[in-house]
Amino acid sequence: MIIVLIGYMGSGKSSIGRRLVKKLDYRLIDLDDFIEEKENASVKEIFESKGEIYFRKKEEQYLKELLKLKENVILSLGGGTPCFGNNMQYITEAKNAKSFYLKGSITKLADKLIKKKAKRPLIAHIETKEALAEFIGKHLFERSHYYSKAEYHVVTDGKTKDEITKEILDLL
Template identity: 75%
Template sequence: MVVVLIGYMGSGKSSIGRRLSKKLDFDLIDLDDFIEEKENASVKEIFESKGEIYFRKKETEYLKQLLETDKNLILSLGGGTPCFGNNMDIILSNKYAKSIYLKSSIPKLAKKLIKKKAKRPLIAHIQTEDALAEFIGKHIFERMPFYNRAEYVVNTDDKSKDKITKEVMKLL
């Protein structure tokens, strides 16, 4: 089984993925980290040197490769992965994949991400929490049709990581 975690940056894909990996004894792969390893370059460097189209093609290629594994796996996607090409169709058509959208509200994401913006190139330039909330809102509005196609939706607002992890495990 491949448990595919989908959601906006800051929604908990990495932290919940780590907890699920330990509790279920599944390998954990972050798709962006996997791409960086395979391409010997950071996502930022790939975008700068080869462009977004190249990155998105590689993203789809590696997504397919990981979904074809015969191992039990937690796969944490980049926030934009479900929104490009036919990536959601690829995920949903795989009989061994379970897609879970970790849904967080815009205010909760803004409050969390404003503290970590320096580590996130996409939002590093945004100065205030209000401006960040506006940015996130526009992004989520565009991405929602893709995120909502996931088989399961788990609302993360005002829940502990343990509670979210337990909710996800019940769905499997």
């Protein structure tokens, strides 16, 4: 089975993925890391040298490839992955996949991301928590249509990573 984790940046896809791997003995694949390995360049370098359209085409290609795996995998997607091309359709139609939307509120995401913004090129330029919350709000408004198509929605606010992990395990 493939467990697909979707959600906005900072929603916990990577950290929850690592916890699930320990509980389930699955392999963790981060789609951005997979793309970087296959393309022999960082996501940032791909965007800068070949552009976003090239990146999104490769992202779709590799997502489709990974959804065909016959092994047990936790697949952590980039925050924008479900919103481009037919990616969300591929996820929902994959017979061996279960998708989980890790849903955090704008406030909680902003609280978390303001501390780590230097490591996130998309938000590194944003100065205040208020401006970051506005940025996240606009993005979530655009993306929620796609995220909401996930099979399961797991609200993350007010829960520990262990509680979120347990909730996902209970839903499997």
